[in-house]
Amino acid sequence: MxxxxxxxxxxxxxxxxxxxxxxxxxxxxxxxxxxxxxxxxxxxHKVGPRNGAAIVARAWSEPDFADWLREDANEAIASMGFVGRQGEHMVARFNTPDEHNMVVCTLCSCYPWPVLGLPPTWYKTPAYRSRAVREPRAVLKEFGVTLPETTHINVWDSTAEIRYLVIPERPEGTQGMDAAALADLVTRDSMIGCGQPLRPETP
Structure with missing residues (x-):
């Protein structure tokens, strides 16, 4: 003591x-x-996960913007004014029922600050940085994300040359929701690939 x-x-x-x-x-x-x-x-609070959530919400609701993100995430993200240090060389990875993406930085803690804010403490730990690569399904389960065995998991290694933004699947029951309401469903962890977006409240 x-x-x-x-x-x-x-x-x-x-x-x-x-x-x-x-x-x-x-x-x-x-x-x-x-x-x-x-x-x-x-x-x-200003360049934190809310910026990333706005990007995801727009990708969910505007197919043309989603295509732009796939082709050139740097330009698409910059068009929304989200630029700055640690936000260069961005790539967007889209989750689907068949593929789930998660991000890790095995060497240090490279992270897209302009769209996700400060990295969470767990993202920088040696345990996450090593286990996310070796046993991603087990790590996801610890975060509360249990995927079907048929879902392929891609683990992307973020570096100083390339940083990733995961676009989670749009939750069911969100038809007709505007961009602001959709953004409220997007969590920081879902944009790293270690979480899922929130589900809309049932009226």
Whole structure:
């Protein structure tokens, strides 16, 4: 048992390291805490998963845009104003009843920030980075995604040269929903391929 009140036992190792590094940099006057908060706020709430959800919703409702995404995701995504660092060299992969796509970065944690925001902690862990490649079906099951044995799983390795956005299958019962309502069904994990979109509420 640790009796030191300054130790936050609820922090995982990575978060604790980041917080310690930030504290040192702030104390040395090398980092402005307000600037750090502003960057985090931007990526969590302004260029976060809501951008990706808007792309998915448009792909679900506009076949021409979906075709554009398949052919040139960079241009299609840029047409919606979602560009920036870590968002270059984008490729969209579409889930179907026969194929399911999931994304991993086996070397580090390459991730499309402009469309998905900050990467989740689990995405950066060695366990996910190795197991997603070796046993993707088991990993998906742990995320609550159980696929038919007949569904082929593609695992795409994100790198600095290419980053992926998964376009999940459109849920049933969403006919007639507008783009904003559709976007509300899209989850961050579904755009990584480790989750499914939400189902519309039954009236």
């Amino acid at each position: 640790h009796d030191d009140p300054h130790i936050d036992n609820e922090l995982d190792d990575m978060t604790a390291r980041v917080r310690a590094l930030e504290t040192i940099l702030v104390e040395k006057g090398l980092v402005d805490p307000a600037a750090v908060d502003a960057i985090i706020e931007t990526y969590e």
